[in-house]
Ligand SMILES: Nc1ncnc2c1ncn2[C@@H]1O[C@H](COP(=O)(O)OP(=O)(O)OP(=O)(O)O)[C@@H](O)[C@H]1O
């Protein structure tokens with residue numbers, strides 16, 4: 001696969017097209033009594049890959065379908081490359097789409113599938129054939145060009161679908177959970193492949209997923225959605241380490257909720273003073289959201305019984321790391337440590353925890369006045 | 372164990388074939404026997420009944436008319452049902468049930484009752500449009516609706532038309548292209564099944580044609596039967612054999628077509 005990276009893409013992409021900026025402005029979509037989108041604003045810079053992440057039913061698919069024109073907006077605008085396309089029909093939107101369900105035309109070969117969009121654009125037979133061939137090569141499937149969908153694996157079908165979407169040189173690429181029907185190994189492989197192809201052709205891309213690992217791994221920026229609105233939009237690292245809201249903190253990655261008190265721009269949690277992400281937070285009781293990997297372990301000293309000591313009640317092995325559940329008496333915490341280290345703390349053993357002094361986010365939800 | 376079951380299954384199959392074969396072939400053999408009898412008791416077997424079929428101009432007309440009706444009805448049915456069914460599935464899914472109901476009603480109404488409804492319409496058509504027997508195609512369109520609806524419905528539910536059409540739309544296809552280049556090719560066996568049923572119904576139809584005073588194949592056979600029994604029986608045999616081979620050919624064509632398309636039906 002690596003060999004492809006060095007190849008200049010000008011040949012297959014035509015080179016003439018510069019990437020387009022895509023803006024979603026106050027998009028609204030209402031189905032009967034449910035509001036699927038409630039004023040969604042996102043700007044996707046030219047050539048950027050934005051992943052939309054959110055729980056099931058938060059409106060990710062709806063947002064994508066509005067950009068594709070498969071659904072009509074009840075309010076707001078879709079602007080592609082400075083042009084308002086809100087009321088253009090799908091067939092004239094100039095967007096390439098890859099669906100969650102396998103969507104290759106069953107009666108056409110892989111090559112014919114890829115060439116279909118070009119045929120719709122009245123491109124000549126010879127050029128069609130050549131470009132379809134180049135696109136299949138781009139996704140590493142030149143040798144399967146004459147196969148039908150039912151002769152291809154799921155991952156291969158999705159690659160052909162990607163090639164088909166890209167063949168028309170769309171101004172925006174839209175992917176709706178393209179990997180969710182695949183098994184884990186193929187999934188991460190194809191994820192990297194999609195990212196490589198996207199970088200190579202430099203196309204503006206909106207990638208919808210409910211898998212946070214996928215979103216964090218693939219995107220330039222991740223947009224976390226909640227109930228039809230954008231909760232936070234930012235690079236994967238800041239989404240993870242500087243979540244803007246408790247919802248984001250708890251949706252992206254695992255979090256421990258530890259009760260504490262905010263005083264003077266920091267929060268006291270179990271006798272430890274943690275800095276805050278938002279330093280201008282007013283004083284008062286709060287719940288600090290602490291990542292499992294920000295908690296470390298040490299064997300408990302005999303007779304040590306402070307607020308930071310507890311008992312290991314569960315150990316789950318995740319490969320290189322392990323996740324331990326520690327009972328602290330009044331609450332439990334998840335701790336993520338290297339597996340080698342976890343071996344020293346079998347279930348039932350007494351441990352002492354320490355908190356890394358990373359800035360944390362707090363929430364007032366569920367906080368009680370506590371010393 | 373497995374082999375014994377296998378053998379028992381084979382025996383069962385053979386019995387079914389023999390019984391069914393007798394059930395179908397015996398009457399036909401009897402018909403052939405009757406139609407080839409000579410005039411007197413001792414006269415030799417003769418094929419005059421069969422050869423006279425081609426020489427009766429009225430009969431030839433009836434046969435042509437029935438064949439034409441079969442073709443017209445099939446085409447009309449496809450032109451009416453295919454776009455409608457695809458369209459409502461894609462654009463107005465809440466209409467799927469009502470349309471299904473409408474298409475299936477002819478099944479619940481006896482042909483005689485239908486004719487009572489058709490009669491005044493055909494009176495009007497005869498005066499104002501044409502009195503050609505081909506006008507029967509309108510009535511037949513109603514008769515074949517339930518069968519063809521079922522056949523096409525099975526084909527449509529076997530393909531994910533929603534995703535396929537959205538994929539095609541996003542690639543720049545118009546609605547017409549989506550229909551004829553994407554959806555229909557993936558349900559070719561359902562289309563050929565629908566045509567098959569349509570042809571079978573039309574070629575075997577008697578009641579409506581008879582009551583509306585049109586002379587199609589079946590009506591001609593029955594008229595002949597009152598005058599010349601052996602020609603009528605000979606014709607019945609010929610039409611049975613003809614329809615059998617015709618349907619066989621159609622289903623063979625349909626299957627060959629879907630196989631050539633890379634087993635689309637399987638995907
Ligand atoms: N055609 C529709 N008719 C009625 N309600 C709909 C329709 N499509 C979506 N919805 C509703 O709109 C909301 C958003 O749906 P959407 O499919 O965008 O969610 P999603 O974020 O893609 O979820 P998932 O991760 O499960 O795919 C949901 O509450 C859903 O029930």
Ligand SMILES: [Mg+2]
Pocket residue numbers: 060061062
């Ligand atoms: Mg979805």
